[in-house]
Amino acid sequence: MTRYVAFLRAVNVGGRQVKMEILRALFEQAGFKNVKTYIQSGNVIFDAGSSAAALEPKIERLLAQNLGFEVPACIRSVAEIQAVLDNNPYPRVVPDKDLQIYIAFLQTLPGEKAAVVLESMQSDIETYRMNGKEVYVLMKKNVGAPPFSNNYLEKKLGLVATTRNLATVQKVSVC
Structure with a gap:
């Protein structure tokens, strides 16, 4: 099992x-x-x-x-999930009220153009890094921009995804 x-x-x-x-x-x-x-x-x-x-x-x-x-x-x-946590591209970032790390779990492996799409989505507010079937999002909060949207990520990549914050992923890894 x-x-x-x-x-x-x-x-x-x-x-x-x-x-x-x-x-x-x-x-x-x-x-x-x-x-x-x-x-x-x-x-x-x-x-x-x-x-x-x-x-x-x-x-x-x-x-x-x-x-x-x-x-x-x-x-x-x-x-x-432990490997996802170990591969966090933002290991020195401690999420707080101004900064959050999200992990989007993709249902399928993204195609080659996904990296180009994620690169086009980069901004001063959001940074995206992909590793296999996960997309890591570093998001500045409380800067007047809309919050991170799983729907937006799905639409841009053309893939099913569901997103959790880093703390949730850490918690479920030890359940």
């Missing part, structure tokens, strides 16, 4: 309210073991014997059938 985290996209935003106890129950009914959730933003930690690639469509079908709407899932093993 491998320990995984399902980062679910668009849970408890835009009127799509899902209680975490319902998510836990659905995952348990699907046969996953040691199921936990972390905060209300759709982070489900569980054990499974399948690969992440096999789990994503299974979980998406499970949620669509039981919740009545699509919920994209980006699955990573706890070992992969």
